[in-house]
Amino acid sequence: MRSYNRNQSARSHNKHKAEEPFPSVVYKALGLTGLKAMVLILGRRLNREDSGVRESPAVKRKVLEMDNKSLSNHDVFDFSSGPCHSESILQMFNEFRDGRLFTDVVISVEGREFPCHRAVLSACSSYFRAMFCNDHRESREMLVEINGIRAEAMDTFLQYVYTGRARITTDNVQFLFETSSLFQISTLRDACAKFLEDQLDPCNCLGIQRFADAHSLKQLASRCRSYALQSFTDVAQHEEFLDLRKEELEEYIASDELVIGKEETVFEAVMRWVYYDVDHRRIMLRDLLIHVRLPLLHPNYFVQTVEGDQLIQNAPECYQLLHEARRYHVLGNEMMSPRTRPRRSTGFSEVIVVVGGCERMGGFNLPYTECYDPVTGEWKSLAKLPEFTKSEYAVCALRNDILVSGGRINSRDVWMYNSQLNIWIRVASLNKGRWRHKMAVLLGKVYAVGGYDGQSRLSSVECYDSFSNRWTEVAPMKEAVSSPAVASCVNKLFVIGGGPDDNTCSDKVQCYDPESDTWLLRANIPIAKRCITAVSLNNLIYVSGGLTKSIYCYDPTEDYWMHVVHTFSKQESCGMSVCNGKIFILGGRGENGEASDTILCYDPSTGIITGVAAMPRPISYHGCVTIHRYNEKFYHS
Numbered sequence: 001m002r003s004y005n006r007n008q009s010a011r012s013h014n015k016h017k018a019e020e021p022f023p024s025v026v027y028k029a030l031g032l033t034g035l036k037a038m039v040l041i042l043g044r045r046l047n048r049e050d051s052g053v054r055e056s057p058a059v060k061r062k063v064l065e066m067d068n069k070s071l072s073n074h075d076v077f078d079f080s081s082g083p084c085h086s087e088s089i090l091q092m093f094n095e096f097r098d099g100r101l102f103t104d105v106v107i108s109v110e111g112r113e114f115p116c117h118r119a120v121l122s123a124c125s126s127y128f129r130a131m132f133c134n135d136h137r138e139s140r141e142m143l144v145e146i147n148g149i150r151a152e153a154m155d156t157f158l159q160y161v162y163t164g165r166a167r168i169t170t171d172n173v174q175f176l177f178e179t180s181s182l183f184q185i186s187t188l189r190d191a192c193a194k195f196l197e198d199q200l201d202p203c204n205c206l207g208i209q210r211f212a213d214a215h216s217l218k219q220l221a222s223r224c225r226s227y228a229l230q231s232f233t234d235v236a237q238h239e240e241f242l243d244l245r246k247e248e249l250e251e252y253i254a255s256d257e258l259v260i261g262k263e264e265t266v267f268e269a270v271m272r273w274v275y276y277d278v279d280h281r282r283i284m285l286r287d288l289l290i291h292v293r294l295p296l297l298h299p300n301y302f303v304q305t306v307e308g309d310q311l312i313q314n315a316p317e318c319y320q321l322l323h324e325a326r327r328y329h330v331l332g333n334e335m336m337s338p339r340t341r342p343r344r345s346t347g348f349s350e351v352i353v354v355v356g357g358c359e360r361m362g363g364f365n366l367p368y369t370e371c372y373d374p375v376t377g378e379w380k381s382l383a384k385l386p387e388f389t390k391s392e393y394a395v396c397a398l399r400n401d402i403l404v405s406g407g408r409i410n411s412r413d414v415w416m417y418n419s420q421l422n423i424w425i426r427v428a429s430l431n432k433g434r435w436r437h438k439m440a441v442l443l444g445k446v447y448a449v450g451g452y453d454g455q456s457r458l459s460s461v462e463c464y465d466s467f468s469n470r471w472t473e474v475a476p477m478k479e480a481v482s483s484p485a486v487a488s489c490v491n492k493l494f495v496i497g498g499g500p501d502d503n504t505c506s507d508k509v510q511c512y513d514p515e516s517d518t519w520l521l522r523a524n525i526p527i528a529k530r531c532i533t534a535v536s537l538n539n540l541i542y543v544s545g546g547l548t549k550s551i552y553c554y555d556p557t558e559d560y561w562m563h564v565v566h567t568f569s570k571q572e573s574c575g576m577s578v579c580n581g582k583i584f585i586l587g588g589r590g591e592n593g594e595a596s597d598t599i600l601c602y603d604p605s606t607g608i609i610t611g612v613a614a615m616p617r618p619i620s621y622h623g624c625v626t627i628h629r630y631n632e633k634f635y636h637s
Contacts (some may be wrong), residue, residue: 065501087164093120094162105132106143112151113143114158124161127183153179160188168195173280174211181215189218193220200227202234204250206241228252230259236269242276246284249273254291259345263296267306274311286317293339294321295328296346332399333443333627334488336537341580344627349373350579351629353402353417354586354615355395356385357575357622359595367392369417370616371584371629374579374601377613386415386424395623396439398446398466402625403427409436410454414464414471419627428469431462438486442493442514447474449495452482457500461512475517477510483573485534487541490556494522496543499530505546506530509554523559524550531572535583537604544585547572551583551602551609564602571596575624581605589620596620 026106096102096117121128131138138144146154153175160166166188168176177192195218205494209224211217228235229252235241244252252258253266260266270288274281289312297306302325312318321339328335342348351371358365367388371380390407397403402417415424419550430448437451437458446464448471450457459480462471477495484498485508493512500506507528511520529546536542541554547570554561567585574588574596585600595618602609 033626045268089167090162090164093117097158097162102468104142107154108143108145109154110151112154114154116158120161121463125183125185135584140228142520149179149182150175156186157183157185160185166191168192173557177215193217196220197223198371200224203229203238203240205231205235206238206244210248228453229255229257232258232260232269233265236265236272241269242273246281246287250288250291253288256341256343257345258343260343262298262346263293263343264298264301264305267292267294267297270307271311274529279313281316282311285311285315286321289318289321291337293342293518294325295335295340297325299329302326331441331444333397334399334444338581344375344631347630348628349631350374350470350626352575352577352584353382353397353587353625353627354575354619355402355404355417355623356388356391356393357453357587357595357619358391365389366617367620368621370372370597371627372613372615373629373631374582374584374612379616383417383422383424386426387411387413390435392435392621393623394437394439394448394451395625396441396446397625397627398441400627401492402623402627403439403464404623405430405439405448406434406451411435419629427466428471431471431473432458432460434458436482438484438495440486440488442512443491445514447486447488447493447512449486449493450477450481450484450498456480457482474514475512475519477512478519478521479506479508481506481530483530483532485532485543485545487534487536489536489541490539492556494534494554495531496525496534496541496554497527497532497546504528511556522556523554523561525554526563527552529572533574533576533578533585535578537578537581537583540604542576542583542602542604544576545572545574545588547591547624564604565601565607567609568598568611569596573620575619575622577624577626579626584624587615587619587622588626594618615616 065487069496084580086258087450097115100115104116104117105116105121107114107116108604118128118132122132131144133139148513153172156166156172156176157179166176168191173192173195177189180188182190197210200223205224205227209221209228212221212224232252249270253270254275258266270292274285274288285346288535294302294306306312312322324335324337324339328340333340341350350496351373353369353371355369356366367384367390369382369385385404390411393407393411394405395402398416400419402419405414406412412433414427414429416427417424432453434448434451434453437448439446439448446466448462448464450459450461452458457480459476461474461476463474464471479500481495481498481500485496487494491514493514495510495512498506505528507524507526509525511522512518513520525543525550527546529548532545534541534543539557541556542564543552543554544550544567549567549570550563551565551567552561553564563616570591571585571588575586577584577586583604585602587598590596591593597615597618598611599613599615600609
């Protein structure tokens with residue numbers, strides 16, 4: 001038997017075993033396996049080849065076989081070169097286009113030819129995708145002609161398609177917008193719209209608005225409209241203003257948001273527009289002047305400039321508007337119409353002034369005079385009411401001032417609030433002391449009606465002339481009442497309901513004609529109530545209060561009553577005033593005798609009543625009137 005050495009046998013066996021490469025041994029000793037080892041090995045191989053040392057294919061295969069095995073069961077590395085990859089490809093396509101390489105279609109615009117790639121156009125535009133990817137004639141033709149756009153705009157458009165960049169200028173923006181709209185490239189179209197918005201100024205905003213309206217660009221059109229409203233004084237001086245259509249001009253001058261320093265600016269703009277083409281536009285004068293707030297023009301300007309204008313003098317259809325302005329200059333807030341409301345930009349606004357009142361039954365009478373702006377929701381304090389210990393007095397507005405008369409017990413005092421000076425001034429006293437009466441202004445004079453003198457209800461009526469500062473007696477009512485509703489309408493004075501005694505209420509409507517100094521009875525109100533309030537709006541009278549939970553409307557022309565809307569709760573002795581063409585009901589006292597702080601707003605144009613705000617405190621037996629106040633001159637007591 002042949003003997004052998006164990007060590008020799010082991011050495012012989014190892015000769016048949018492939019030697020492990022030195023680097024692998026080192027990497028394994030260092031704990032580097034798998035992907036990391038492969039990277040180092042390949043790096044070593046590449047470095048050797050770069051230095052001129054090349055390995056045999058067998059060795060390379062061995063390395064790859066080993067590395068593939070080492071990569072098994074490891075994460076995948078997702079590589080991305082970022083946006084630069086797509087940009088470089090677009091750049092190369094653009095170079096191909098410039099060199100006419102691989103182009104497969106020619107777009108012809110105004111005789112100018114643009115070699116393009118169908119794939120690029122289709123990828124960017126659904127318009128071209130529909131053209132080239134369907135069985136249209138253009139999908140088979142080499143030359144495609146497109147009409148209705150400019151060659152320069154097409155050139156800029158293709159620059160955007162192939163590079164993602166476009167140069168937008170004031171010269172090409174309109175045509176580039178139309179081109180991008182045709183080819184349905186929303187990003188480029190929106191960029192053109194943004195460029196137009198940034199270019200707005202008084203000389204072009206109207207033209208850009210017309211362009212935006214024509215292309216249904218609502219955001220741009222709204223921005224143009226706001227700009228023109230804000231800069232109307234400057235806009236009206238430019239040529240584009242004179243080219244407005246009548247309907248477009250009406251939209252601007254009718255807006256409460258029109259920013260002007262004074263209403264004279266609007267009148268002058270309208271007359272400039274009319275005189276620009278007077279032969280064709282003179283017939284539109286009345287329709288335009290309806291939107292000019294002629295009553296708010298300065299009286300001197302109105303007489304000298306408006307009534308002195310030859311075109312207006314020869315336009316009988318405008319006489320009614322002139323008459324309205326004259327009446328307002330004499331009667332003040334008694335003459336109310338959409339044209340007597342100041343635009344907020346003039347600094348003036350209609351506010352509701354709340355005078356006095358009390359917070360609860362048997363509580364203290366309040367000295368406060370406060371005004372409420374329904375647009376901003378703000379309350380401001382005015383000069384406190386003198387002799388506020390009285391209650392159940394009457395309050396009314398005369399022109400833009402406020403009168404307070406009478407009060408419990410049996411007072412004859414009359415105070416006038418001067419809105420310009422923010423002070424209370426004592427004026428001529430009533431001939432007869434009274435409380436629970438009402439006051440209203442008719443044809444520039446103040447009427448104090450009915451009431452109670454501590455012993456009986458009164459039928460007497462007094463008339464105040466502010467120019468002579470005197471109260472005079474006029475014909476007494478047919479029925480003596482206290483706590484009625486009183487309002488002037490269609491040149492008559494209406495006394496509605498009230499209490500003839502402590503236990504009964506009246507449903508009578510007594511009408512006073514100042515021309516004949518006589519009283520007549522009209523159609524009865526559907527309810528017999530006291531502690532009710534009335535206002536006049538658009539030749540109609542609205543009545544609320546008396547714990548009715550309703551608003552009733554009376555048409556003096558037809559002598560007819562109707563129920564118009566339900567309120568949210570039953571109130572009496574509430575305040576009621578017309579402001580900004582709407583009716584506001586403030587405070588009042590409920591069935592339990594507790595005062596309320598609610599403010600309701602009724603819009604006759606829609607028939608909708610809403611709760612809009614709360615008063616600073618619950619209140620009843622207060623006065624409510626509307627005056628014009630300069631926004632930045634609220635005085636604090």
